[in-house]
Amino acid sequence: PPAQPEHVQQTDLASTLAIGLGLPISRNSVGNLILPVVGGKTMREQLRFVHLNGFQLSRLLQENIPAYEKDPGYEHFKIAEKSHGNWIKLYLEGNNSEILLNLGKKVLKQYLEALKTLSSSLSKQVAQYDMYSMMVGTVIIMEVLILLLLSVPKALSKQAEFEVPLSPPLFSLLFYLMCLMLCAVHVIVCTSAESLCYFCSMSWLTAVGVMMLISALMCGILSAVAKILENYRLPPKNPVASSYSWSEIDVLILAGTIGHVLSLGASSFIEEEHQTWYFLINTLCLLLCQELCRNNFLLKECDPQHSTNVKQNFDSIGESSKCKNIDIPAASNSKLGKVTSSSEFIKGSDKWISLATPWIILICCRLLRSLNQTGVQWAHRPDFGHWLTSSEHKSELSLLAAVSLLMIFFLVQRRCSLVSKIAMALGLLGVYSYRAAIGNVTFPWQHGGKDISKGITEARFVYVFVLGIVFSGTKDLLKSQVISSDSSTKSTGLWEVYSGLVLLAALLFRPHNLPVLVFCLLIQTMMTKYIWIPLKFDAAQITIMHYWFGQAFFYFQGNSNGIATVDISAGFVGLDSYVEIPAIFLTAFATYAGPFLWAIHLLCYLSSEVRRNSAAVGHGCFCYALMRSIPVAIYVVLVTGLRYHLFIWSVFSPKLLYEGVHVFITAAVCLFFTAMDQNHSYKVQ
Amino acid sequence: MREAEVRRLLAANLLCALAIVLATLGPALLLDGFSVLGTHLTWLCICSVCVATLNIILHLVFKPNQSPKRRSFGHKISRFLKCCIYFFMSCILFHAIIVLYGAPVIELVTETFLFAVLLSTFTTLQCLCLLGPNIQAWIRVFSKNGAMSIWESSLQITSVCTILGAWFGAFPIPLDWDRPWQVWPISCSLGATFGYMAGLIIAPLWIHWNRKQLTYKSR
Numbered sequence: 001p002p003a004q005p006e007h008v009q010q011t012d013l014a015s016t017l018a019i020g021l022g023l024p025i026s027r028n029s030v031g032n033l034i035l036p037v038v039g040g041k042t043m044r045e046q047l048r049f050v051h052l053n054g055f056q057l058s059r060l061l062q063e064n065i066p067a068y069e070k071d072p073g074y075e076h077f078k079i080a081e082k083s084h085g086n087w088i089k090l091y092l093e094g095n096n097s098e099i100l101l102n103l104g105k106k107v108l109k110q111y112l113e114a115l116k117t118l119s120s121s122l123s124k125q126v127a128q129y130d131m132y133s134m135m136v137g138t139v140i141i142m143e144v145l146i147l148l149l150l151s152v153p154k155a156l157s158k159q160a161e162f163e164v165p166l167s168p169p170l171f172s173l174l175f176y177l178m179c180l181m182l183c184a185v186h187v188i189v190c191t192s193a194e195s196l197c198y199f200c201s202m203s204w205l206t207a208v209g210v211m212m213l214i215s216a217l218m219c220g221i222l223s224a225v226a227k228i229l230e231n232y233r234l235p236p237k238n239p240v241a242s243s244y245s246w247s248e249i250d251v252l253i254l255a256g257t258i259g260h261v262l263s264l265g266a267s268s269f270i271e272e273e274h275q276t277w278y279f280l281i282n283t284l285c286l287l288l289c290q291e292l293c294r295n296n297f298l299l300k301e302c303d304p305q306h307s308t309n310v311k312q313n314f315d316s317i318g319e320s321s322k323c324k325n326i327d328i329p330a331a332s333n334s335k336l337g338k339v340t341s342s343s344e345f346i347k348g349s350d351k352w353i354s355l356a357t358p359w360i361i362l363i364c365c366r367l368l369r370s371l372n373q374t375g376v377q378w379a380h381r382p383d384f385g386h387w388l389t390s391s392e393h394k395s396e397l398s399l400l401a402a403v404s405l406l407m408i409f410f411l412v413q414r415r416c417s418l419v420s421k422i423a424m425a426l427g428l429l430g431v432y433s434y435r436a437a438i439g440n441v442t443f444p445w446q447h448g449g450k451d452i453s454k455g456i457t458e459a460r461f462v463y464v465f466v467l468g469i470v471f472s473g474t475k476d477l478l479k480s481q482v483i484s485s486d487s488s489t490k491s492t493g494l495w496e497v498y499s500g501l502v503l504l505a506a507l508l509f510r511p512h513n514l515p516v517l518v519f520c521l522l523i524q525t526m527m528t529k530y531i532w533i534p535l536k537f538d539a540a541q542i543t544i545m546h547y548w549f550g551q552a553f554f555y556f557q558g559n560s561n562g563i564a565t566v567d568i569s570a571g572f573v574g575l576d577s578y579v580e581i582p583a584i585f586l587t588a589f590a591t592y593a594g595p596f597l598w599a600i601h602l603l604c605y606l607s608s609e610v611r612r613n614s615a616a617v618g619h620g621c622f623c624y625a626l627m628r629s630i631p632v633a634i635y636v637v638l639v640t641g642l643r644y645h646l647f648i649w650s651v652f653s654p655k656l657l658y659e660g661v662h663v664f665i666t667a668a669v670c671l672f673f674t675a676m677d678q679n680h681s682y683k684v685q
Numbered sequence: 686m687r688e689a690e691v692r693r694l695l696a697a698n699l700l701c702a703l704a705i706v707l708a709t710l711g712p713a714l715l716l717d718g719f720s721v722l723g724t725h726l727t728w729l730c731i732c733s734v735c736v737a738t739l740n741i742i743l744h745l746v747f748k749p750n751q752s753p754k755r756r757s758f759g760h761k762i763s764r765f766l767k768c769c770i771y772f773f774m775s776c777i778l779f780h781a782i783i784v785l786y787g788a789p790v791i792e793l794v795t796e797t798f799l800f801a802v803l804l805s806t807f808t809t810l811q812c813l814c815l816l817g818p819n820i821q822a823w824i825r826v827f828s829k830n831g832a833m834s835i836w837e838s839s840l841q842i843t844s845v846c847t848i849l850g851a852w853f854g855a856f857p858i859p860l861d862w863d864r865p866w867q868v869w870p871i872s873c874s875l876g877a878t879f880g881y882m883a884g885l886i887i888a889p890l891w892i893h894w895n896r897k898q899l900t901y902k903s904r
Binding site for chain 1: 782784785786789790824830852855856859860861862
């Protein structure tokens, strides 16, 4: 009867393959040789193989564990090595008897046991995590998230206040007690830590600072909870029935956020996160189409007072396109009333363009989807970007780049001042010359044979224009802060800063990715003009839509959740060699250009909405911070729970790195929002 | 009167659900090598045809919204042709939406189109049977409080459940489990079918549960 097949570890495959191919075993491998694979070899060779494996494992042990000599696996290995030495002596004396064979088998068994023990101590060591530092980090993140969540009702109200109250003396006492307790815990953990601990290795001043931060946040949370409980006990001052009914878009936003956050627990969904975002964007566009149809073509019998408040519960997607045909008031044989559209709604040909807008956005997203294949499962399939960047299609690429740069100019220059327009045009020309200089595209009058340079002059030329436009915008912003009644200077200033950043993105993007930038600007323009302003969404919904589009555009650029897709050539644009700080900044900007540009556009849009809703920028900032914190906090908890998962280093950790950098960028964006917010209500009592 | 109508609706819906079950299990006896996952396109065709025939037969038998006016034969032919055109246009529209959601444009066209046909059978065909090729009536039915009879409420619920089922059916696509039911368009079409069947069962129950609140305006 066939014996039960033995179970082997996945890590054993590497060492077995190496030995079978005659190659050295990789340094960090923790596997054992699967002995039956080399069962046909002579005893001497088998012993040599297991000795090699043991030697590699003991070297790895030496590197990782300071007290390696006391490890039982190491001791067994040394004993087995000595027996192996004795066996070799007997073998060389020419003794070929049964005794030699039995002794050889015994040595082999000793070796195998030693290997098993070595493997298990190494695996235990490798899988040891610095739980103390991880806990400290998680506690800080969760405290910030809870504080943001507790402030939601107040922050999204009309006053847009975000208070971190620390006043009552009781909480001051609690604060000191917590600090003392955390210091005591820190001392205990650090003096008894056997392995390396990052938090313990920080200087005492930093550690005390971190503990004070934790205590302060905890006191803030407790006082916010106390205040909420107080509000519940007291009767409400003005019992206004808050009849906030959920529209389909609110349901989608909530469901989409929760669904996306939960999907971060599955490695497949992290690898294919772009599919999640494209799916959500598509559904959002279809729901926007439904909202537009409803606002445009609502047939009803009741009086016009309710015309803007009726919400449809059921709609079929197939019906939305047929909406265009029913703009006839009374020509049907139904007994329903006239078509009523709200008086502030756009009429005429604008109406048809606004109805077509979600479909145009859907087509743009579908085209961008086939431009860059990202993810892991379908990354090998050819995409349009590959076709463009191959060397026989350089003329098509050049044409596409030129047309894209032209369209970027037309989309961005509308709200700029004259000087900025000229600077923008020259800057975009400089971008094309840079790409021609380094050989990605060609000028039409060149037909090969031009030398390829690093394009440093052209790139620095464009940098000068970028800085010029950004400075001109900043000057306008500072002017508007001083003369606080002039809102048009402020919007122009913000738009100029935005166009400077667009120019920088156009320089850093690869030429086949320029359509991504074009479509980004096009979608923003169309949605502002035809959807957001007419449908009067509030600041929170607009922020979330910007955030979703920003995330989708992060993946449209060709990024993914793996480290291999980071475009590090962006860090060398205009630089002779590697200079650390500019390279880091340029690479980060090029990678996160999608979310960053959408965030700045959000700021431009909300600032221009200040007339209608004075707290719009504050709401937007708070919402953006909250939308970013929720996935990060939940993801940190998920990764901590999944730290022994097989894909922890290949899938989950790179995503953590991406999230970390994105949080930095979000913090910078929120600071910018706060600086632009005229309606400052940030008080720390 | 109302109770009798709800029971008729329940019977009709259960017949539709039965038709789908028959379309799934029946051909396995008649055809060789038939399975829902293996020969999925065949199953899509059979299922759509079964549900379509059953719906048309039910409509002709029950005639829930028949107007008393006698129509000429020519009028009936033109109505029939209009229905066919609307059905075809709805298939094209569903196909376009599915391609915009990410289905390949040039490859797997048959699969995508048959999935669109299935979705149209579950949603548009019901509208056509019940309300006729009358867009205003469709808009009215699919707005809030626009349903004027139990059949129209049932239509609302089954259409929404079908679309939601197809939407949720897209979730397993990015997973790398390499299962046969993750091939396009099996998971979405199965989701749509389950949604439709769930809607068929939920609709009479929901109407029965809310029979006191539902007040239908008289025509």
